[in-house]
Amino acid sequence: MFTRRELIALITGFAASFTTTILGGRNSKNYSIPTRKRNLPFFLGWYDYVTNIAVLDKVSAEEIDLLMPYVEKAEKEKIEEFLDASDRAGVKIMLEISRPLVVSENISGVKDFVQTFKNHPSVYGWYLYDEPEIRKPTPLSPESLERVYQAIKEEDQLRPIALVFADIKKIKPYMGAMDILMWDRYPCEVGVQEFQWISSYQKALNKVVDLATVNNKKFWNVLQAYSDKHSQKRLPTEAEFRYMFYLSVIAGADSLLFWMYDFSSNVWNQSVLYPTVKELKKYMPAIAKGEDLTNSVQINYSNIQFKLFTIPNTTKYLLIIVNQNHHQVNLTIKLTPALAGKSVAIKQETITHLSSQASFNALLNSYEVRLYQIG
Numbered sequence: 001m002f003t004r005r006e007l008i009a010l011i012t013g014f015a016a017s018f019t020t021t022i023l024g025g026r027n028s029k030n031y032s033i034p035t036r037k038r039n040l041p042f043f044l045g046w047y048d049y050v051t052n053i054a055v056l057d058k059v060s061a062e063e064i065d066l067l068m069p070y071v072e073k074a075e076k077e078k079i080e081e082f083l084d085a086s087d088r089a090g091v092k093i094m095l096e097i098s099r100p101l102v103v104s105e106n107i108s109g110v111k112d113f114v115q116t117f118k119n120h121p122s123v124y125g126w127y128l129y130d131e132p133e134i135r136k137p138t139p140l141s142p143e144s145l146e147r148v149y150q151a152i153k154e155e156d157q158l159r160p161i162a163l164v165f166a167d168i169k170k171i172k173p174y175m176g177a178m179d180i181l182m183w184d185r186y187p188c189e190v191g192v193q194e195f196q197w198i199s200s201y202q203k204a205l206n207k208v209v210d211l212a213t214v215n216n217k218k219f220w221n222v223l224q225a226y227s228d229k230h231s232q233k234r235l236p237t238e239a240e241f242r243y244m245f246y247l248s249v250i251a252g253a254d255s256l257l258f259w260m261y262d263f264s265s266n267v268w269n270q271s272v273l274y275p276t277v278k279e280l281k282k283y284m285p286a287i288a289k290g291e292d293l294t295n296s297v298q299i300n301y302s303n304i305q306f307k308l309f310t311i312p313n314t315t316k317y318l319l320i321i322v323n324q325n326h327h328q329v330n331l332t333i334k335l336t337p338a339l340a341g342k343s344v345a346i347k348q349e350t351i352t353h354l355s356s357q358a359s360f361n362a363l364l365n366s367y368e369v370r371l372y373q374i375g
Contacts, residue, residue: 036219038252048068056091057085059089059261062277065090066092066093067094071097083095083122093123102128107151118155128145134170172211178217183205187200192234195239195326195366195367213252221251223241223257225264225268226263226264245276246320250306258273286311298333301331303325321372323367323368323369325366334359336358341354341356343375
């Protein structure tokens, strides 16, 4: 059976001071890319195998709306069976092009594959190849994948084509072979303490988001949602997963996928992943609308990331705050004067009201994520 990498082998802006108003955009001193416009639809999805049809109803019940199934060498009938089941479950599919066709650059075979499945209502787009830059023994060349990309476009100009990468230093030459840039990094390892990996992850996420933005590509981040004894990987703690999840949202990811269902844990899914998914789903209309740049937010502490969103059809707002410090911080958060007196709630429970100066205080643990509903 196929194994990935041998079965496994934002940043918005920093609030520098309370006297400086930051709207969540990037600090021009450190980043050249402005706050990116989100490309919709925003999917939350799993990776799995096309042979695992039972997964569709299970994940659909948990508000997962997309699946990226590894096709491997599955026959046409098996793929059709999976797509039909996904349609019944209401789950969209990023359909992987059969790998032997891509590796051999079988243009006619690729076109036949696309022609066969492109009109199925479940197919959202095409997954061109999995980590081509580190394929062993020889990486797939950008030129070869561009030719396959063009062949797909000749048969289907509507659906996007995705490539996923592990090594961000090798992505740029492949830009002509994708519409969606996907990135996967799984930093949680056995023996590596909670958040020990955070600095390199944050910097890499910034770089890949900038790369997608400059090249006008959608960006989908793939988050670690598995453990594996052979590669010494462990499941993220709840705090680690929420950090990666909401850091990606603030950075401007257009969708989030989780690797992978077959190597995850139902207990972990139910206690960590799905509650986080449901939390974001509640605020998806606000996230989809985009950052509110008309109302200022001020925070009296450095190394804090945040964004304010308007909740459509209401007079309420969503404020997402991520503590980037490796220690507890006591924040004073000040919003626009027009919001003075408004309620501040976490998970539907009012915790305080904005003062007459439209401010409130919050104590955040290291790398903690908070979602506040204002109003």
